[in-house]
Amino acid sequence: MQVNSTLSVKTFDVGPMLNMIYLIWDKKTKEAALVDPAWDLSQVLDFIKKNNINIKKILLTHSHHDHVNSVDKLLNLYDVPIYINKIEASFWGKKYDNLTGLDSEENIYLGKSKLTSIHTPGHTPGSCCYSFDNNLIAGDTLFVFGCGRCDLHGGNPEQMFESLKNLKNNLHKNTIIMPGHNYSISRQSTLEEEISGNPFFNFNNLKEFVKYRMHDHDKTREEPYAPIKSC
Numbered sequence: 028m029q030v031n032s033t034l035s036v037k038t039f040d041v042g043p044m045l046n047m048i049y050l051i052w053d054k055k056t057k058e059a060a061l062v063d064p065a066w067d068l069s070q071v072l073d074f075i076k077k078n079n080i081n082i083k084k085i086l087l088t089h090s091h092h093d094h095v096n097s098v099d100k101l102l103n104l105y106d107v108p109i110y111i112n113k114i115e116a117s118f119w120g121k122k123y124d125n126l127t128g129l130d131s132e133e134n135i136y137l138g139k140s141k142l143t144s145i146h147t148p149g150h151t152p153g154s155c156c157y158s159f160d161n162n163l164i165a166g167d168t169l170f171v172f173g174c175g176r177c178d179l180h181g182g183n184p185e186q187m188f189e190s191l192k193n194l195k196n197n198l199h200k201n202t203i204i205m206p207g208h209n210y211s212i213s214r215q216s217t218l219e220e221e222i223s224g225n226p227f228f229n230f231n232n233l234k235e236f237v238k239y240r241m242h243d244h245d246k247t248r249e250e251p252y253a254p255i256k257s258c
């Protein structure tokens with residue numbers, strides 16, 4: 028991540044699907060959020076205790092099982108609010124007293140440090156990323172040299188095309204991309220590396236993008252994803 032941030036991040040590898048979950052905390056107050064609590068949280072809980080970190084929030088990138096299956100476990104230990112995009116909250120349909128639906132571009136604070144939610148539909152209707160100080164927690168929207176599937180319930184490749192375009196046009200090129208799964212030859216990358224090496228950034232034409240995402244990609248590429256040579 029970027030060294031000049033007032034926030035720190037630690038990545039944890041969890042579960043059988045190569046999920047990466049992120050603990051983000053304000054360096055001054057140690058107020059923290061856990062992004063996508065799922066699978067075995069024992070390493071996360073040990074780290075929190077050892078470092079006197081104060082869990083204040085749960086942030087969700089989307090509602091798929093492999094990103095949320097330890098939310099209840101964490102809530103039993105820490106009674107904290109859950110943040111998720113508004114559209115995703117209705118898509119998920121799960122009821123919590125302390126669930127906050129986020130608009131796109133809504134800010135969330137840990138101490139005085141700010142994170143911003145960005146609605147990036149495509150993988151699910153209310154998928155969102157969280158940005159702070161030129162870092163992007165990308166969920167299953169953007170992987171290193173890949174992007175989330177759009178053929179599952181609620182997926183929409185047209186929306187994914189727009190979401191990726193918005194990230195490309197609105198984020199600084201040195202933004203560090205921190206994806207929700209470790210599917211690539213590297214765990215993170217920069218937006219600049221993605222624009223040159225991620226095949227999903229290689230399309231200007233919506234129809235061609237949709238065909239590639241829905242049909243061609245899975246037949247022609249294998250994990251771990253490596254950068255493509257752009258023409």
Ligand SMILES: [Fe+2]
Nearest residue numbers: 089091150167
């Ligand atoms: Fe997902």
